[in-house]
Amino acid sequence: MTKMAPFAKMNGLGNDIIVADMRGRADTVTPAAAIALAADPATHFDQIMAIYDPRTNGTDNYIAILNSDGSMAQACGNGTRCVVQALNADTGRARFTFETIAGILNAEQHADGLISVDMGTPHFEWEAIPLAEEFRDTRMIELQVGPIDAPVLHSPSVASMGNPHAIFWVDKDVWAYELDKFGPLLENHPIFPERANITIARVTAPDAMIIRTWERGAGLTGACGSAACAAAVSAARTRRTGRSVAVTVPAGGELHIEWRDDDHVVMTGPAEWEFSGTFDPTTGAWQRDLEGAA
Numbered sequence: 001m002t003k004m005a006p007f008a009k010m011n012g013l014g015n016d017i018i019v020a021d022m023r024g025r026a027d028t029v030t031p032a033a034a035i036a037l038a039a040d041p042a043t044h045f046d047q048i049m050a051i052y053d054p055r056t057n058g059t060d061n062y063i064a065i066l067n068s069d070g071s072m073a074q075a076c077g078n079g080t081r082c083v084v085q086a087l088n089a090d091t092g093r094a095r096f097t098f099e100t101i102a103g104i105l106n107a108e109q110h111a112d113g114l115i116s117v118d119m120g121t122p123h124f125e126w127e128a129i130p131l132a133e134e135f136r137d138t139r140m141i142e143l144q145v146g147p148i149d150a151p152v153l154h155s156p157s158v159a160s161m162g163n164p165h166a167i168f169w170v171d172k173d174v175w176a177y178e179l180d181k182f183g184p185l186l187e188n189h190p191i192f193p194e195r196a197n198i199t200i201a202r203v204t205a206p207d208a209m210i211i212r213t214w215e216r217g218a219g220l221t222g223a224c225g226s227a228a229c230a231a232a233v234s235a236a237r238t239r240r241t242g243r244s245v246a247v248t249v250p251a252g253g254e255l256h257i258e259w260r261d262d263d264h265v266v267m268t269g270p271a272e273w274e275f276s277g278t279f280d281p282t283t284g285a286w287q288r289d290l291e292g293a294a
């Protein structure tokens with residue numbers, strides 16, 4: 001039988017996260033374990049952030065990100081904040097350098113408890129997102145849902161924050177759209193060979209917007225940090241906002257996104273611990289820690 005690994009159920013502004021402590025182990029969290037944990041209402045999550053020993057000198061940990069369908073993701077901003085809070089509680093340290101499949105990222109917990117993650121640089125080239133074919137003007141991407149002569153959603157901005165995002169700009173309330181219906185169609189559209197995270201965004205001020213996201217591999221979420229970053233840089237790029245915005249997420253609350261002059265995108269927001277337990281990284285069998293146990 002596999003040795004049980006500690007985990008913490010956490011959330012980043014309503015983005016359901018499991019932080020799995022795989023440090024000092026040779027095994028990995030399997031897609032089957034992820035699917036089993038996601039299927040249980042008590043441990044349902046959007047992403048598992050699996051913390052491993054470092055693979056590269058100069059980094060603190062290697063982080064693998066699994067969606068609730070068992071697929072791997074390149075980025076998870078809200079989950080990274082949860083990892084920082086969990087490691088801060090464990091080590092007392094406030095600054096960390098992580099490696100993911102998408103590269104190296106730095107993160108820091110501030111004295112007020114908020115956590116900033118440098119999400120790296122955005123990419124807008126069609127190969128980087130990736131799209132299935134070249135579009136010289138991404139506004140011309142033939143992607144829409146609804147009647148052909150009166151599409152409900154159309155002409156998205158597309159961006160990569162390490163992971164693929166499409167942002168549909170709307171003028172109405174973001175809750176007026178059937179994202180549960182359109183999300184899966186758009187996520188799996190042939191234009192996205194690696195699928196995509198789908199966001200509806202409404203700019204409410206030069207420094208504010210509200211978004212809803214259908215996450216690749218996870219579905220409707222309370223928040224998606226990399227989508228907030230992708231929406232913020234896409235809004236600034238198309239002159240809808242400036243480079244510093246507050247992004248309101250579906251579960252309520254705000255992420256602050258700063259697109260710095262050095263092209264890095266820094267996301268700042270909270271993380272919240274819910275409960276702890278142990279799990280089998282091969283099967284997903286789990287048990288909750290007894291509250292107050294020594």
Ligand SMILES: N[C@@H](CCC[C@H](N)C(=O)O)C(=O)O
Nearest residue numbers: 073076077078163224225226
């Ligand atoms: N919730 C995350 C993003 C999750 C990854 C996504 N589902 C993917 O497959 O790209 C965030 O906070 O960034």
